[in-house]
Amino acid sequence: MFSFFKKKPVVPETPPAAAPAPTPTAPPAAVPPVAAPPAAELQPGSQPISAPVPAAEPLLAVEEPAPRQSWISRLKAGLSKTSANLSILFVGAKIDDDLYDELEAALLMADAGVDATQYLLDALKRKVKEDKLLDAAAVKAALRTLMIDLLTPLQRPFELGRHQPLVMMISGVNGAGKTTTIGKLAKHMQSHGQSVLLAAGDTFRAAAREQLMVWGQRNNVTVISQASGDPAAVSFDAVQSGKARGIDVVMVDTAGRLPTQLHLMEELKKVKRVIGKGMEGAPHETLLVIDGNTGQNALAQVKAFDDALQLTGLVITKLDGTAKGGVLAAIARVRPVPVYFIGIGEKIEDLQPFVAADFVEALLG
Template identity: 85%
Template sequence: MFSFFKKKPVTPPEAITPAAAATAVPAPSVPAPAAAAPLLVEEPAPRQSWMARLKAGLSKTSSNLSILFVGAKIDDDLYDELEAALLMSDAGVEATTYLLDALKQKVKQDKLLDAAAVKAALKQLLVELLLPLQRPFELGRHQPMVMMIAGVNGAGKTTTIGKLAKHMQTHNQSVLLAAGDTFRAAAREQLMVWGQRNNITVISQASGDPAAVAFDAVQSGKARGHDVVMVDTAGRLPTQLHLMEELKKVQRVLGKGMEGAPHETLLVIDGNTGQNALAQVKAFDDALHLTGLIITKLDGTAKGGVLAAIARVRPVPVYFIGIGEKIEDLQPFVAAEFVDALLGE
């Protein structure tokens, strides 16, 4: 579940002013939390309603898979149809082959004779495959914790940053945002709207070096005693090598601004992009050494099977999945719940 470690309050040093080229949208100071021993807590969320919407979003894949087990015989025809359905769900060749081989072995070992038992076995195997991707998101490990957010244009990156910032605020985390997407003015303005709506300071430049914005944000975050600094970056395709080099530069500069930063390097992925999502994970992970993923837009046309492909080929943790535009539409990834939505009860 969405979770973090509460931390002891830190007395913020005297605030500093960002570099002259940078501007900041001010926000009211957030009071430090009361002194407490580290504690793991969970995010309250309307899970039942959200699960219903997730199932609706993945209903196309769910119906394609579930119908195969209705009155089916356990034979080669069933396995052939299941292979086609898994490939159509964007699970990819490697994950599909792995699941089918494991399923055939389990059917033989456990002497499964009916379709319902085979479906239950497939669900168990899929949960086991996806479980390594399930990891709680922890805050309070650093002061501040610096997060770098990447993703291609259209993945919902800036909106996701706004949602995460709001979630963190509800847990008494003071957040500073850095509008590092200096290539697209609309992204900077969109982030500022999120900042103004939620009383969050946004470090921004009208133009210039995104690495400089990131550095200013880290320095301001340290000086003002913020708990979290989230750095937006320009959306780009992994094939745009010169822009990927710019991302590496931002990451290096964050490390100069604070030792060990960024503490989280996240990639936001559009759940509708199918196997292209796996290609993005590979490319960005090779360049930035990703610590986590956020999968968005699982709300209608997304097939969902790409998480199996990611788990099999490049198992970067999936911290959150999203199904819509509302704050509550971004929820922690839970493997068993996702498989229930993907395969039905």
């Protein structure tokens, strides 16, 4: 889970007095200014690096760790539309064909997909028959167990410290929340003691570089960019700079694109090859950010990006307010790429590691 810590104010130490005396109190010592972090090193021929400028006021609130129950409550609220469509089916219901028909419709409406829906229904009918389940509550509990079993293979912890630096290539279509997710992931890495470097490789979308630089300021992280607009060159420079400076994690932002834009998908493949030239074995993580509202289109994105880049993980965003939370079941059946994180809002703490049991609890109510 995420870790957050409140910043404690700097208080000058006052030595204890030898004996009480009515002497006037001396003014507190001045606090020395905090030096700005050093600029990253560039390879020959690259453009200047945008170093972070510490803001006068903190741009991002740092909060205490949210209790696990608080996260589950927010997740339930985010998935309430999907949950309402599923949980209402079991209120006073009879165990008959009508219940199965309504459950099938609800799962399809939640974008679980035909394959996952049929799989769950067949397994549920077998379990009801074998265990001789007679009431709706028991059937709902059986469905909960089946869904947890289906989604658990997607649950995998994100491991830090495997490489120095750990290079992450992050992709996604426009509007999926890719750049915002990178900012949240950077804060997550920092909270676990990792130094982070960002590469502004999204040169296709207007103001994408500026948006990433804002997140760099918020997290006090250096952002490497080039005016030339060559994403492969930016990515290479970032990897080289990360190696030279002893950075723990290098995150490469790439241009958002539709999987049908074949020439742009080829450019993504080139970026990945160039990252590999910058460091053998890199990128160590190739992530796809998916908007949870896109339903079955999300599955098409996973297939296309996985075919092109061999994805190692997914981040599902914007699950709050959607009735399509069942898409994870479709992914589990058709293309079971691990889901590292899920997001239900704009706050830092609203991006959390995926836990199958928590997700199903929120989904079924």
